[in-house]
Amino acid sequence: MFALIRKDLQIEFRTKETLAALLLLGLLTLVVLSFAFDPTSELRAEAAPGALWVAVIFAGVLGLSRSFLAERDNDCLHGLLLCPVDRGTIYLAKTAANVLFMMAAQAVIVPIFVFFFNLPLSAALGGVVLSLALGILGFASIGTLFAAIAVRTRAREVMLPLLLVPLAVPIFIAGVRVTGRVLAGKPLAEVAEWLNLMLGFDVIFLVVGWLVFEYAVEE
Amino acid sequence: MRRAADAALPYATLVAMTTAIYMVFIFVPTDRFQGIVQRIFYFHVPLAIMTFVAFGTVAAASILFLWRGTRAWDRVAHAAAEIGMLFCTLVLVTGPIWAKPVWGTWWTWDARLTTTLILWLIYAAYLMLRSFSGTTDQGARYAAILGIVGALDIPIINRSVYWWRTIHPAVLVTREGSSGLADARMQATLGLSFLAFFLLFLWLLWVRHENLRLGDEVDALRRQALIHP
Amino acid sequence: MTNLNFLFAAYTAVWVLLFLYILVLSRHNRSLEKEIQELRDLLQRSRTP
Numbered sequence: 001m002f003a004l005i006r007k008d009l010q011i012e013f014r015t016k017e018t019l020a021a022l023l024l025l026g027l028l029t030l031v032v033l034s035f036a037f038d039p040t041s042e043l044r045a046e047a048a049p050g051a052l053w054v055a056v057i058f059a060g061v062l063g064l065s066r067s068f069l070a071e072r073d074n075d076c077l078h079g080l081l082l083c084p085v086d087r088g089t090i091y092l093a094k095t096a097a098n099v100l101f102m103m104a105a106q107a108v109i110v111p112i113f114v115f116f117f118n119l120p121l122s123a124a125l126g127g128v129v130l131s132l133a134l135g136i137l138g139f140a141s142i143g144t145l146f147a148a149i150a151v152r153t154r155a156r157e158v159m160l161p162l163l164l165v166p167l168a169v170p171i172f173i174a175g176v177r178v179t180g181r182v183l184a185g186k187p188l189a190e191v192a193e194w195l196n197l198m199l200g201f202d203v204i205f206l207v208v209g210w211l212v213f214e215y216a217v218e219e
Numbered sequence: 220m221r222r223a224a225d226a227a228l229p230y231a232t233l234v235a236m237t238t239a240i241y242m243v244f245i246f247v248p249t250d251r252f253q254g255i256v257q258r259i260f261y262f263h264v265p266l267a268i269m270t271f272v273a274f275g276t277v278a279a280a281s282i283l284f285l286w287r288g289t290r291a292w293d294r295v296a297h298a299a300a301e302i303g304m305l306f307c308t309l310v311l312v313t314g315p316i317w318a319k320p321v322w323g324t325w326w327t328w329d330a331r332l333t334t335t336l337i338l339w340l341i342y343a344a345y346l347m348l349r350s351f352s353g354t355t356d357q358g359a360r361y362a363a364i365l366g367i368v369g370a371l372d373i374p375i376i377n378r379s380v381y382w383w384r385t386i387h388p389a390v391l392v393t394r395e396g397s398s399g400l401a402d403a404r405m406q407a408t409l410g411l412s413f414l415a416f417f418l419l420f421l422w423l424l425w426v427r428h429e430n431l432r433l434g435d436e437v438d439a440l441r442r443q444a445l446i447h448p
Numbered sequence: 449m450t451n452l453n454f455l456f457a458a459y460t461a462v463w464v465l466l467f468l469y470i471l472v473l474s475r476h477n478r479s480l481e482k483e484i485q486e487l488r489d490l491l492q493r494s495r496t497p
Contacts, residue, residue, distance in 0.1 A: 254451050255451045255452055255455050256451045256454050256455050258455055259454070259455060259458040259459075262458070262459065262462055263458075266462075305465060305466070305469055308465065309461070309462050309465060309466075312458075312461050312462075312465075313458045313461065313462060316454055316457055316458040316461070317454070317458060319454065320451050320454050419466075423469070423470070423473075426470070426473050426474075426477070427473060429477065430473055430476055430477050430480065433477065433480040433481065433484065434480060436484055437480055437483050437484055437487065440484060440487035440488065440491070441487060443487075443491060444487055444490055444491060444494075
């Protein structure tokens with residue numbers, strides 16, 4: 001499985017296209033959302049977590065669809081399926097690679113987010129990173145599964161957001177809640193139930209994805 | 220079995236639905252606080268329950284399809300999804316029509332309404348996935364996956380939306396209050412209405428499933444006709 | 449809009465949507481059955497030259 005992850009990372013390092021796209025799209029989303037609010041208004045601080053997570057979802061959908069686009073265009077998926085590897089393992093490897101890509105993009109986006117929205121650069125960052133990690137893991141777990149499906153349907157650019165956004169609602173709501181509380185200086189214990197929800201989501205859908213992925217890539 | 224269902228279901232539904240309409244419009248007393256409009260409740264609630272039952276059917280049929288591989292289960296899932304979508308749309312249409320005169324607003328972001336909205340979006344995604352992947356076996360499998368993931372997600376969505384709502388001050392009094400059905404006539408009307416919509420669901424499911432089965436038969440015959448021209 | 453009108457609108461909406469769905473399904477069913485018959489006849493004819 002690590003070989004598979006390494007393969008995806010190697011492919012990415014050669015062109016860095018996906019990472020660049022993820023970064024720029026995330027950034028653009030933050031900029032555009034900033035225009036939605038009066039720079040002096042208090043609403044900005046309240047809306048900030050929402051803006052961050054919209055950027056995560058929006059850029060994430062793009063990154064996810066790209067992860068299978070390359071496979072499909074070069075028919076690599078067939079080659080991959082011929083390997084004596086458990087389908088579930090392929091799924092976990094793809095998911096892990098996607099998580100790494102999205103987290104890497106966030107490493108740049110989060111500081112810029114802090115600048116744009118004038119947020120306190122305190123120990124809160126740990127909580128924000130935790131919520132991002134849990135959220136992105138959950139998002140990638142269903143995202144990888146449905147990206148594999150969407151890439152083989154007729155309207156593939158449209159299909160993935162259509163499938164993903166409603167299903168990812170709990171992640172989005174939880175992520176925004178936790179990020180908001182943490183940035184307001186509250187301790188993590190206060191958002192424990194949200195973190196549990198995200199964790200539960202992650203576990204459930206990683207297991208389901210692992211079980212069901214073979215049906216998604218069967219010929 | 221087929222003949223029995225064909226004959227019994229439409230008539231059973233007709234009888235139940237007619238009785239329900241009679242009870243809703245004539246038999247049941249008018250609610251003291253909400254007036255006549257409250258009668259929408261007797262259709263709105265069964266529709267809401269049935270749309271979730273429909274999605275459960277989609278999930279169960281999807282699991283059976285992936286497990287067993289019989290085409291019939293796939294047809295059941297497809298039919299249930301269409302009918303569930305229809306019922307969900309009706310819930311989202313009758314809800315605001317009821318809410319406006321009673322609460323003064325078309326929409327609130329309360330937990331149940333929002334979850335129903337997300338359910339509608341998941342139904343839409345399911346039907347679009349079906350339409351974009353054609354009638355291949357693969358398309359059926361994709362839809363089945365979505366059905367299963369969706370069904371597992373709905374309770375989580377509901378929980379997260381509910382927690383989301385209870386943080387903000389409630390815009391309006393929650394709807395819990397209005398389902399206090401003290402009067403036995405109201406309970407009876409609701410019960411019968413639920414039966415009527417359950418039968419309607421089964422009947423529509425049956426008709427649509429037959430429809431899909433005939434479609435499959437036509438495809439099979441066409442393929443045969445091509446081979447022996 | 450009086451309350452009675454709201455009630456009427458709700459029930460009409462329910463009935464109209466249900467009716468349209470059932471109508472579409474019935475029409476489709478009938479055309480499918482016709483096609484099955486035609487195809488069966490076609491196959492029958494091709495087998496008895």
